[in-house]
Amino acid sequence: MQMARLALLRRSSSGREGSSTEDLVQWVRQQGGQVLPAVHLQRQNARGDLGLVATEAVQSGESLIALPPHIPLSLPIDEPALAALAQRVPEKLWAMKLGLKLLAERAKKHSFWWPYIHKLPERFRMPVFFSGDEIQQLQYPPIIHQVKKRCEFLLQFAAEDIPNIIRDRGNDKHPFGGQQVDASALGWAMAAVSSRAFCVKQSGESGCPSLLPLVDMCNHSFTPTARLVQHHTSSAQLLPFLEVVAQQDLERGDALVLDYGPLSNDILLLDYGFVIPNNPHDRVELRFELQLLEAACFAAGLHAPSSFTEPAPWQHALLVQLKLQGPDASQMVTLGGKDQVDCRLLAAVRLLYAEDGSKIRSIGVEMLQSWDAPTALLGLANECKVLRTLVGLCMLATAPFPTSISEDQDLLNQDEISENIRLATEFRTNKKQLLINTISSLQLRLQSLTMQELVSAPR
Numbered sequence: 019m020q021m022a023r024l025a026l027l028r029r030s031s032s033g034r035e036g037s038s039t040e041d042l043v044q045w046v047r048q049q050g051g052q053v054l055p056a057v058h059l060q061r062q063n064a065r066g067d068l069g070l071v072a073t074e075a076v077q078s079g080e081s082l083i084a085l086p087p088h089i090p091l092s093l094p095i096d097e098p099a100l101a102a103l104a105q106r107v108p109e110k111l112w113a114m115k116l117g118l119k120l121l122a123e124r125a126k127k128h129s130f131w132w133p134y135i136h137k138l139p140e141r142f143r144m145p146v147f148f149s150g151d152e153i154q155q156l157q158y159p160p161i162i163h164q165v166k167k168r169c170e171f172l173l174q175f176a177a178e179d180i181p182n183i184i185r186d187r188g189n190d191k192h193p194f195g196g197q198q199v200d201a202s203a204l205g206w207a208m209a210a211v212s213s214r215a216f217c218v219k220q221s222g223e224s225g226c227p228s229l230l231p232l233v234d235m236c237n238h239s240f241t242p243t244a245r246l247v248q249h250h251t252s253s254a255q256l257l258p259f260l261e262v263v264a265q266q267d268l269e270r271g272d273a274l275v276l277d278y279g280p281l282s283n284d285i286l287l288l289d290y291g292f293v294i295p296n297n298p299h300d301r302v303e304l305r306f307e308l309q310l311l312e313a314a315c316f317a318a319g320l321h322a323p324s325s326f327t328e329p330a331p332w333q334h335a336l337l338v339q340l341k342l343q344g345p346d347a348s349q350m351v352t353l354g355g356k357d358q359v360d361c362r363l364l365a366a367v368r369l370l371y372a373e374d375g376s377k378i379r380s381i382g383v384e385m386l387q388s389w390d391a392p393t394a395l396l397g398l399a400n401e402c403k404v405l406r407t408l409v410g411l412c413m414l415a416t417a418p419f420p421t422s423i424s425e426d427q428d429l430l431n432q433d434e435i436s437e438n439i440r441l442a443t444e445f446r447t448n449k450k451q452l453l454i455n456t457i458s459s460l461q462l463r464l465q466s467l468t469m470q471e472l473v474s475a476p477r
């Protein structure tokens with residue numbers, strides 16, 4: 019299917035570029051919120067991105083922003099037509115449910131949240147707004163698949179679900195005040211929510227995504243300078259409900275940055291429209307298949323044992339236990355990260371090389387998944403083959419990327435490339451770097467094992 023581009027939404031009503039950055043701060047204060055005088059909203063770059071900074075020194079633990087309970091924009095949806103629409107949104111696309119409420123508020127003449135909505139970005143950089151060619155430039159099938167699915171959902175929701183619900187309920191109950199909502203408007207709302215909502219606990223219930231005006235002007239860092247604290251209070255008390263607190267002493271000019279969570283570059287790109295170089299939470303996904311492991315053996319210059327095509331019954335039983343085969347299998351495994359490879363993948367390659375089932379069963383499936391598994395029981399030579407096969411797998415995983423890191427770097431050094439191509443190139447180059455780093459780590463392990471093997475070999 020040819021991917022349709024979701025045309026960028028242009029709204030003359032966005033006040034981001036024209037008005038003062040202090041409007042939002044003032045509105046939060048008028049609503050009973052507290053904003054430390056040292057906290058300011060500033061433009062970050064020519065694109066008009068905003069962020070919060072400290073304009074004076076602040077002590078660790080000081081309250082920077084406090085929001086009363088009526089300021090967050092969150093679910094549930096009371097309006098029946100809107101609630102009926104939200105029910106048709108798959109749970110995975112939770113941001114679209116709250117996005118519908120955001121769109122409805124944006125369409126209202128006197129929405130309580132207008133000073134906030136007015137300050138939201140006019141456009142977002144998520145790949146659902148890329149052209150078909152730009153999406154292909156991501157070069158990584160799992161993310162291309164996700165982007166296509168989101169585009170298809172937005173196009174179908176705009177073309178079928180919204181008109182159907184509106185027709186059934188009559189125009190006087192139009193959830194968007196009679197305004198037409200197309201795929202790009204839906205994409206805008208989904209992107210606004212996915213990139214800005216925080217999970218907030220509501221009286222005894224589990225977390226609920228909420229838009230937190232002003233708080234959502236904090237950018238992300240894995241080494242945050244501020245943290246979000248939730249207080250349990252009733253709305254009648256107007257006590258601080260959510261607070262942003264300084265995580266450390268801040269100097270004048272320091273950015274207030276929150277940690278959005280342990281997010282991979284896939285999620286950061288899809289939901290937030292940016293990626294982090296050397297992201298410790300990033301991984302490369304692949305599907306566990308014996309044929310792939312066999313190919314990895316060949317790539318590593320090894321002869322694949324027959325178990326790679328036909329595992330012994332005890333090996334099959336352990337693969338089922340690892341949920342890599344059998345009816346409950348979930349075959350998605352990962353490369354990269356702190357442990358270098360998915361622990362289930364490590365265990366699978368180990369048990370496929372093992373000849374003695376009873377030895378392996380004595381180690382247990384838990385231990386097989388750990389780098390601390392006793393090499394003596396697995397056999398040094400076997401463990402070397404395991405590592406070489408995993409290196410081969412990383413090499414195979416680089417195959418779908420048609421460009422090299424140095425070609426990507428050349429592209430990134432050109433000033434005239436578009437923002438979307440820059441982002442797609444940064445994304446794919448980080449994936450390749452992750453695979454190269456994983457190969458290096460595995461090779462280091464292999465070197466130290468080879469040394470042990472040489473030392474322990476009979477002379």
Ligand SMILES: C[S@@+](CC[C@H](N)C(=O)[O-])C[C@H]1O[C@@H](n2cnc3c(N)ncnc32)[C@H](O)[C@@H]1O
Pocket residue numbers: 066067068069139213214234235236237238239289290291292293
């Ligand atoms: C919660 S908002 C933060 C405020 C936002 N900068 C703005 O102008 O409204 C999240 C968005 O900020 C940007 N952002 C946040 N942290 C970032 C980072 N570390 N690098 C690049 N962009 C970031 C991304 O566009 C992201 O979708």
